[in-house]
Amino acid sequence: MNHATVIGTGSCLPKRIVTNRDLERIVDTSDEWITSRTGIKKRRIAGAGEENFQLASGAAQQAIEMAAVAADEIDLILVATFTPHMTMPSCACFVQAEIGAENAFAYDINAACSGFLYGLDLADKYIAANPDMKILLIGSETLSARVNWQDRNTCILFGDGAGAVVIGSSSDRGVRAVNLYSDGRLWNLLYMNSAKSMNPELQQDQHGCQIEMSGRDVFKFAVRSMEEAIRQLLRRENLTVDDLALVIPHQANVRILNKLSERLSIPKEKMFVNVDQYGNTSAASIPIALDEANRQNILHGDDTVLLCSFGGGFTWGALLMQW
Ligand code: UT7
16 A cells, blocks of 8 residues: 655745734734743745745745656645635646646645645545655645734734645555544634625625634634544554654644643654744644754654644644654
């Protein structure tokens, strides 16, 4: 049986850095509050020439270069995002044109912050069916365009960026096991409206296309859901935390990650954290972290790596891979 295995990673972040002090001038907040409640110190905010598909393409180009494959050898492009610059065509089609991957078919997936994990599971299924495939999987978001910059509850949390992986196949490495979940009943704890329907009868009373969130509820759910997903996955695979070389979680809030570490007894040095630098970049956060870990040579051949996430939907899950 062949598994999806990462053969190249890349990331692309906007040039502009916005610090907590910068935010003090926009909303009633403070560096002290943001740092102590979230661990975030700064985030990147996209500007001209940094549309979602452009960040995605930048990350893709790095990953393709590392994988040493030509763009026209890519068979499939998957972009996990809920902030494409156009609803149609997909961000993935724009990436295909931008990088010249003319032989690929391309589409977007939306599982909010869990999009990259869902995408990796999907890529694994494609590879199992056709081991010769080369898949470009990208997590890319421009959340700054979708937050309400007057709402201090949300605007301090998010940032823009993209991370990408090129996926090939292997019989002894790659995706080993995965647990994915959704619960649509909890949609209203974290959501973003679509553009208004053309049909006046379908129009809702809405505040515009901005992220709305019940922060405390999301926080509690995030800790509980990821903890349970990880416990179940490790149990099923007969592994313990000691077997893990690295945990790369969705980067939303350092307090969520600390709680997860405490509950599962994950040593600090095994938990990859960069939320202080980039804030929450949703579907991009895991591939950006994966690229950083890879380029810092933290990952070694045959390491067991655990990825986990939670996000709007609710969607959540955990995935194990042999590096
Ligand atoms: O990918 C998933 C995305 N979402 C998340 O990960 C969110 C998860 N939740 C969280 O990270 C936390 O709940 C927050 C960071 C959003 C909020 O932290 P909290 O400790 O749960 O604070 P809170 O919402 O209970 O608010 C406490 C106080 C409130 O004031 P009062 O009512 O006690 O007077 C808020 O109005 O903090 C106030 N507050 C702020 N103060 C300064 C809320 N936002 C801010 C702010 N600056 N930016």
